[in-house]
Amino acid sequence: MKRFARLFAELDASTATLDKVDALKRYFAAAAPRDAAWAVYFLAGGKPRQVVPSSVLWAIACRGAGIADWLFDACYQAVGDFAETVAHVLPPPAHESDLGLAEWVEDRLLPLRGLAPEEQAARIASYWDELDSAGRFLLNKLIGGGFRVGVSKLLVQRALAEGAGVDAKRVAQRMMGYTDGRVAPSPERYLQLTAGADAGPLDLGQPYPFFLAHQLDAPLEAFTTRLAATEDWIVEWKYDGIRAQVVKRASQVWIWSRGEELVTDRFPEIVAAAAGLPNGTVLDGEIVVWKDERLSPFALLQQRIGRKTLTKKVLGDAPVAYIAYDLLEFGGADLRERPQDERRELLEAVIAGQSAIRLSPVESRPSWEAFAELRREARTRGVEGLMLKHRSARYGTGRRKQDDLAGGTWWKWKIEPLSVDCILVYAQAGHGRRASVYTDYTFAVWNRTPRDAAEAEAAIAAIARKEPPAADALQLVAFAKAYSGLTDEEFLRVDKVIRGSTLEKFGPVRSVRPTLMFELGFEGINRSGRHKSGIAVRFPRMLRIRDDKPLHEADTLASLEVLLALQHRPASAPPEPDGEE
Amino acid sequence: MADDLVVQRREGLYCPQGDFYIDPWRPVERAVITHAHADHARRGHDRYLAAAPAEGVLRIRLGDEIALQTLPYGEAIAHHGVRVSFHPAGHVLGSAQVRLEHGGRVWVASGDYHVAGDSADPREDNATCTPFEPVRCHCFITESTFGLPIYRWQPQAELFASIDDWWRRNAEAGRASLILGYSFGKAQRILQGVDRSIGPIFVHGAVEPLNRAYRAAGVDLPETPLVTEVKDKALFRRALIVAPPSVQGSVWTRRFGEHSDAFASGWMQLRGARRRRSVDRGFVLSDHADWPGLKRAIAATGAERVIVTHGYEAVMVRWLGEQGLEAGAFETEYGDSDDEEPAPVPADGELAS
Numbered sequence: 015m016k017r018f019a020r021l022f023a024e025l026d027a028s029t030a031t032l033d034k035v036d037a038l039k040r041y042f043a044a045a046a047p048r049d050a051a052w053a054v055y056f057l058a059g060g061k062p063r064q065v066v067p068s069s070v071l072w073a074i075a076c077r078g079a080g081i082a083d084w085l086f087d088a089c090y091q092a093v094g095d096f097a098e099t100v101a102h103v104l105p106p107p108a109h110e111s112d113l114g115l116a117e118w119v120e121d122r123l124l125p126l127r128g129l130a131p132e133e134q135a136a137r138i139a140s141y142w143d144e145l146d147s148a149g150r151f152l153l154n155k156l157i158g159g160g161f162r163v164g165v166s167k168l169l170v171q172r173a174l175a176e177g178a179g180v181d182a183k184r185v186a187q188r189m190m191g192y193t194d195g196r197v198a199p200s201p202e203r204y205l206q207l208t209a210g211a212d213a214g215p216l217d218l219g220q221p222y223p224f225f226l227a228h229q230l231d232a233p234l235e236a237f238t239t240r241l242a243a244t245e246d247w248i249v250e251w252k253y254d255g256i257r258a259q260v261v262k263r264a265s266q267v268w269i270w271s272r273g274e275e276l277v278t279d280r281f282p283e284i285v286a287a288a289a290g291l292p293n294g295t296v297l298d299g300e301i302v303v304w305k306d307e308r309l310s311p312f313a314l315l316q317q318r319i320g321r322k323t324l325t326k327k328v329l330g331d332a333p334v335a336y337i338a339y340d341l342l343e344f345g346g347a348d349l350r351e352r353p354q355d356e357r358r359e360l361l362e363a364v365i366a367g368q369s370a371i372r373l374s375p376v377e378s379r380p381s382w383e384a385f386a387e388l389r390r391e392a393r394t395r396g397v398e399g400l401m402l403k404h405r406s407a408r409y410g411t412g413r414r415k416q417d418d419l420a421g422g423t424w425w426k427w428k429i430e431p432l433s434v435d436c437i438l439v440y441a442q443a444g445h446g447r448r449a450s451v452y453t454d455y456t457f458a459v460w461n462r463t464p465r466d467a468a469e470a471e472a473a474i475a476a477i478a479r480k481e482p483p484a485a486d487a488l489q490l491v492a493f494a495k496a497y498s499g500l501t502d503e504e505f506l507r508v509d510k511v512i513r514g515s516t517l518e519k520f521g522p523v524r525s526v527r528p529t530l531m532f533e534l535g536f537e538g539i540n541r542s543g544r545h546k547s548g549i550a551v552r553f554p555r556m557l558r559i560r561d562d563k564p565l566h567e568a569d570t571l572a573s574l575e576v577l578l579a580l581q582h583r584p585a586s587a588p589p590e591p592d593g594e595e
Numbered sequence: 596m597a598d599d600l601v602v603q604r605r606e607g608l609y610c611p612q613g614d615f616y617i618d619p620w621r622p623v624e625r626a627v628i629t630h631a632h633a634d635h636a637r638r639g640h641d642r643y644l645a646a647a648p649a650e651g652v653l654r655i656r657l658g659d660e661i662a663l664q665t666l667p668y669g670e671a672i673a674h675h676g677v678r679v680s681f682h683p684a685g686h687v688l689g690s691a692q693v694r695l696e697h698g699g700r701v702w703v704a705s706g707d708y709h710v711a712g713d714s715a716d717p718r719e720d721n722a723t724c725t726p727f728e729p730v731r732c733h734c735f736i737t738e739s740t741f742g743l744p745i746y747r748w749q750p751q752a753e754l755f756a757s758i759d760d761w762w763r764r765n766a767e768a769g770r771a772s773l774i775l776g777y778s779f780g781k782a783q784r785i786l787q788g789v790d791r792s793i794g795p796i797f798v799h800g801a802v803e804p805l806n807r808a809y810r811a812a813g814v815d816l817p818e819t820p821l822v823t824e825v826k827d828k829a830l831f832r833r834a835l836i837v838a839p840p841s842v843q844g845s846v847w848t849r850r851f852g853e854h855s856d857a858f859a860s861g862w863m864q865l866r867g868a869r870r871r872r873s874v875d876r877g878f879v880l881s882d883h884a885d886w887p888g889l890k891r892a893i894a895a896t897g898a899e900r901v902i903v904t905h906g907y908e909a910v911m912v913r914w915l916g917e918q919g920l921e922a923g924a925f926e927t928e929y930g931d932s933d934d935e936e937p938a939p940v941p942a943d944g945e946l947a948s
Contacts, residue, residue, distance in 0.1 A: 026866070027875065081744050082917065088910045089745045094867055102745035102864065151866075449867030502871075 017045060018053055018115045019149045025163050034165055038173035049115040051204035054174070056156070058167045060193030062119075064159040065127040066134050068096060071158065074135045078142060079103035091522045094449025097154030101147045111144035120198075123156055168411075178208030186223040186411050194276050219268035219276075221259040222296060222342050222350060223411045227401065227424035237382035241425075244382060246405055248354055250339055250374045251397040252426055254312045254537075255302035256319075260284065260336060260371075262291040263346075269301075282324065284336045287370030294346030295364065297338045298409075299374065304335035309396040312552070313540055338365055339374035339401075342409060350409035357409070392429045393580070398537070399428035431535035432551075432577050434459060434569040435560055438530045439492055441512045442523045452512040452524070453505050454497040455556075457534055458490035459547075460570045470566030478517060478527045491571060493547035496534060499556035508559070531560040531568055539577050549574050600677070600695045600702040601736060601902075603925045608704065608736070608904075612697045613677035615644075617704050620928040627679065629706025630690035631656050632779065634929045646681035648725065649689025651808035652779065668725065671696075684708040685720060685727035686882050687780035688809055694730050703896060704736040707929075709881070710888040711748045719751055721882060723783045723814050729895035736925065737893060739906030740883045741861055748861070748885045755788040758878055761857060766794045766833040771854035775840045775874070778802045780882045781859055782837050783809050786816045795830055797822045799838035799847075822850070843874070861885075893920075905929040 024037040038057075042050055076086045081103060093099040113122075122141060126134050138157070142150055155161040168182075171189060175182035188207050197203065232240055241247065257272040267288045269278045278285060281301060291297075303310040303318065310332070318332040341361035342350055349357050358376070365373045377400070379385045385400065392399050402425040436457040444453035464470040465488075473488040483489040500508065508530065515527040535557040542550035549571075601608050607619030607626075615625035622639035629635055629645075631652040636645075638657055645653055647665040654661065666672060668691065671680035676698075681691035686707040693704045710727040711719040720726040748754075758774070765772040776782050778801040786796065786806070798806065798819040806816055822836060831851045840858065842848055848856075861881025862868045869877035884892055893901055893915070900921040903911040908924040915922035 027869075079744060082914075085744060085910065085914060088907070089743050092743055092907075093745055093865055098866055099745060102747065445867075448871075449865060451867075451871070 015111065015113055015115050015118045015145070015149060015152070017041065018049065019145075019152045021053070022152055022163055023148055025165055031169065034169060035173050035176070038165070038170060039177045042174060042177050046114060046116070047201035047204050051199035051201055052115050052119050054170060054189075054204060054207070055193055055199040056161050057163060057165055057170045058189060058193050060195070060199075061159045061161065062124065062156070062195065063127070064157075065123055066138065066157050068158060070131055070134060071096070071100065071138070071154070074138055075100040075103060077135075078139055079105070087521075091443065092450055094443060094445040097151050097158060097160065100142075100154050101150040104142055104150065107145055107150075108143045110146065110149075111141075118153070119156065123153075126157070174208050180208050180210070182411075187220065190220050190223060190270070191276065196276070218263055219261050219266070221261050221268070221270040222348075222409070224257065224259070224272050224298070225410045225424060227426040230402065230425040230427045234382060234386050241382070241402070244379060244385065248358060248403045248405060249377045249379070249385060250401045250403070251377070251392070251395065252399045252401045252428065253300040253302055253309070253337060253374075254396065254398045255300040255315060255337075258284075258299065258301050258336070259342070260288045260291075260295075260297045260299070260338075261343075262288050262295045263293055265293060267291075280319070280324070281334055281336075283329070283334050287336060287368070290368050290370065291364070292345070294343060296341070296343035297336075297361070297364075297371070298340035298342055299336055299338035301334050301336055303332045304372075305333055311396060311538065311540065313538075335372055337372045337374050340409065352408070353405060354403050354407040354409075355405040389427060389429060399426060401426055431537055431553075431555075431557070432539060433533050433535045433557055434573055434577070435531055435563060435567070436494070436534050437490060437528045437565060437568050438508070438512075438526065438532060439490055439528055440523055440525050441508075444497060448497075448505070451505060452509045453500075454495065455508075455532075456492050456495050457532065457554075458492045458528075459574065460566075460568060461489050461491050462572070463570050464488055464566040467564055467566045470564075474528050474565065480517065490528060491547045493545060493549050493571075493574065494534060494536070494551050494554045496554040496556050499535070500559070504559060528565060531563055531565060533557040533560055539574065541578070547571065547574070549578065598698070598700075600697055600700060600734070601704060603927075608925060608927065610677060610695060613675045613679070613695070615674065616640075617693055618706065618927075618929065627693055628653065629684065629693060629704065630687055632687065632707065635706060644679070646683075646689050646691040648812055649691070651811055652688055652805060655804050655808055656779070682730045683725035683728050685710055685724060687721075688724045688783070688812055688814065690724060692730060694732065700734075701730075701732040702734045702736070703730050703732040703898075705738055705892075707738050707740070707882070708884055708892065710884045710892050711751075712885070713887045713891065715891070719748070721784065723780075723787050723809060727892065729892060731897045733898060734900040734902065735893060735896040735898035736902045736904060737889065737911070738883070738929070739889065739903050739908055739911045741881065741885055742889055742903070742907035742911045744886045746861065746864055746881075746885045747887060748879060748881060751788065754878060754880060755790075758785070758788070758857075758859075759790045759793060761855070761876055762789065762835050763793050765855045769832045771831040771834055771836060771851040773836045773838060773842075773848060773851060773854050773856045774859060774878075775838055775843055775856065776859040776880070778839045779805045781880065782806070782839075783814065783816060784880060784882065785837055785859060786819060787814065789835060791817045794833035794835060795820075796835045796837070797825060797831075798836070799842060801839050802837055822847075828852070 021037060021041040025034055028034055041053065045053060076083055086103065089103055090096060090099045126137060141153060145153055171182050171185045175185045185207055259270045261268040267278065267285045268276060269281055269284055271277045284301065303314045314332045318328060321328050338361060341357050341364060344360055344364065362373060365371055377388060379388060389400050436459050438455050439458045440456035441452040442454040443450055469488055476483060511530060512524060512526050515529055517525045517527055534554055536551035536554040538552035540550050541548060600612060601610055606616060606621040606623050608617045615627055616623045617627045618629055618635040619626050620637060624641045626640035627644045631649055636653060636657060641662065643661055643663040645663060645665055647667045650663065650665050653663060666681055668681055668683055671678045678696040680694045682694055684690040684692050684706055686709050690706060692706060692708065695702045708727050709721045762772045774785060776785055782802045783806065796817050796819055798821060800821055800823065803819060803821060806819055810816055828850060856874045857876035857878055858872050858874045859878045859880040861879060861883055863877030864879045901915050903922065903924045904927045912922040912924050
């Protein structure tokens with residue numbers, strides 16, 4: 015545990031990739047396989063289910079520190095992290111433990127689940143008393159299921175591969191599913207990750223590491239020089255669903271999400287659809303809700319994911335379909351080194367005999383300008399933009415370096431976000447690195463267009479006096495929250511303004527005198543009964559601070575209505591994944 | 596209340612009976628100064644009264660020409676019937692609590708103070724100035740910069756051992772160690788506490804005038820040539836360099852070549868603050884009281900009334916109320932200085948979500 019806590023501290027303090035990989039390699043070289051097995055699990059994003067509810071931990075921490083609940087909460091608000099708050103408020107430990115990570119997890123943490131609350135409390139209090147502040151922080155993260163560290167899974171794979179002298183891609187493939195919680199990390203499993211080329215019988219349902227796309231940010235004029243001719247590319251729509259691999263082997267189907275979570279049980283329609291695939295087939299594609307012969311918005315899919323049990327009603331309200339766009343394995347052979355167009359051709363042949371699986375249609379246009387024209391239809395088609403895949407591209411691992419443009423990259427060419435100019439009305443401090451800095455904001459638009467600057471000023475003055483607005487008065491209506499998109503410097507500037515213009519504090523939230531306007535971008539807009547404005551936006555983020563515009567020129571509810579109408583205009587040409595060849 | 600010895604005014608904390616201010620933030624006729632940090636000792640007052648050991652640093656900060664009268668710690672003068680005396684606060688050289696006595700009542704304004712831990716262990720005192728002395732009073736006006744239970748300073752011996760380790764490892768790797776801390780107070784704590792045998796020590800030009808004032812007051816500091824006086828740059832490779840936080844990422848640091856940087860401040864206790872600072876190391880070194888220290892200092896005054904200023908006022912007021920004390924707060928303009936403000940974020944790093 016001490017060694018792992020030290021590794022965690024090193025990874026946490028460093029920003030240099032090389033230092034991180036070195037720290038990982040040093041750890042793996044020194045740690046016992048039993049401990050390293052768990053270390054890989056946690057570092058690669060594995061999260062055991064929360065073994066003790068936060069409310070229980072909260073109560074034990076208050077008791078241990080001898081402070082009242084409200085005071086612990088004030089601490090939590092300043093720290094922005096529960097595990098760290100506990101680590102700081104407790105008195106120094108009585109003695110320090112030398113147990114390894116595996117013993118801590120297997121003999122102490124996992125058995126906590128299901129114990130009577132009093133027994134849990136007694137054990138945790140005694141564990142805390144064996145660790146210093148860094149160790150407690152780590153323990154709390156592990157108990158609470160919130161362990162996160164600044165390394166990617168790719169970096170862990172790289173460190174393991176370099177340490178053992180094996181190919182990183184092989185390690186990556188063996189690591190698929192390592193963190194899904196079906197099998198506990200064991201020394202055997204850990205040693206298999208880095209075993210020689212022919213060793214390691216892979217779990218039958220193993221998928222392949224997902225190949226990720228890059229954002230294409232170049233201006234259209236640069237496309238021809240950067241990407242060359244359109245004929246070199248396979249262009250498809252970019253779907254707004256759940257990326258997933260469908261694995262069919264030994265007459266069994268597995269569905270893996272991009273988060274490497276096994277989601278087979280969640281999508282019986284797709285299991286049924288894949289039953290007809292020949293054994294030794296792996297598809298890559300997207301799960302979407304497909305209703306009334308067309309794509310439905312992601313919101314519907316999200317609702318379905320939120321359901322614990324799949325009732326007939328849920329299946330009827332949000333039926334899913336699988337849109338395939340790549341073939342990674344066929345006849346039991348790994349096709350990932352074959353060029354994109356060859357895989358595509360094979361995919362079409364495989365899908366041709368499968369009415370239940372949809373094929374992502376390929377679009378062709380004579381020029382990038384024509385594709386840009388096509389891309390404008392994305393919003394009405396309910397997709398996010400276009401995907402560009404070079405015909406000679408191999409199926410890589412993870413997200414490749416940008417400069418690796420030589421045919422190996424997948425590009426996502428997303429549409430510009432929708433945006434409105436809105437006014438900051440509430441703020442809350444962030445978490446982690448942003449603790450104690452106001453970075454989470456609520457934005458509002460006018461309920462109608464202000465007559466002039468004076469009317470807007472009067473409305474703001476009324477807000478500052480905390481007067482409830484008259485029914486027909488000009489007022490600001492909150493409609494969205496966002497916490498990303500600004501630079502550190504901008505956040506600090508806004509933080510300062512918030513502290514200087516606070517009207518009221520409601521727990522961690524402050525209302526502020528409206529002075530700042532932002533351009534807020536978002537991907538989609540829908541009606542929602544949950545917000546006062548009646549509107550909900552998807553993936554909101556700040557595009558810029560609008561110092562150039564006076565507050566009375568901010569957008570209104572009517573501007574949101576226009577965007578809503580624009581997005582939900584009946585599609586003139588819905589994409590038809592199984593036609594248009 | 597009508598007969599309070601200190602009230603809050605637009606210009607600062609005011610003693611109506613004596614007609615003077617304590618650490619006023621706007622120009623006034625008579626200013627009683629607790630210590631020489633910029634948010635407490637401002638320019639523009641007609642007359643200043645301060646503790647005698649503060650004279651040197653006050654004149655460096657405010658100019659030689661200020662009309663300054665000083666009193667040794669513990670010695671009182673009467674002004675309009677108010678007895679005024681200064682008592683050590685342990686914060687920086689010359690820092691004092693101001694004791695006011697009038698009509699049988701005693702009030703103490705703490706300014707900023709340092710006292711650490713649950714017990715009065717002299718090893719935890721600030722060794723660069725006279726340690727905090729509790730003063731019995733009816734009403735205590737306390738700061739609350741670190742007024743939350745998450746702030747508990749580690750033993751100084753442990754802290755300086757970790758600074759020495761960091762420096763020693765850098766020196767062995769042939770890399771300069773740049774430690775950032777405020778020029779007045781923090782820099783001298785670092786210089787006084789580190790192991791001088793590890794390598795040479797150099798300072799930024801903003802630090803040295805204050806070092807001289809400390810040495811003149813009898814504080815044992817190492818020799819500290821200015822960075823700009825160093826001819827042979829190879830010397831930096833084993834050196835500790837003490838500089839104010841403003842140099843982080845500036846061209847001034849380029850002369851050191853490859854170096855490791857660290858920041859010394861009480862705020863470094865929190866991971867979020869460390870990450871925002873973007874330095875290699877954060878050392879938790881504060882010139883303020885931690886939570887156990889605040890509790891102990893308040894209890895030692897025996898005051899039944901406590902007024903909380905700059906920091907976590909709301910938290911302290913509620914907590915003190917729960918302990919059966921009469922508690923209130925003053926809104927001040929302290930805490931916004933070069934002393935210990937929240938660490939600003941450097942320009943380049945993106946805030947990770």
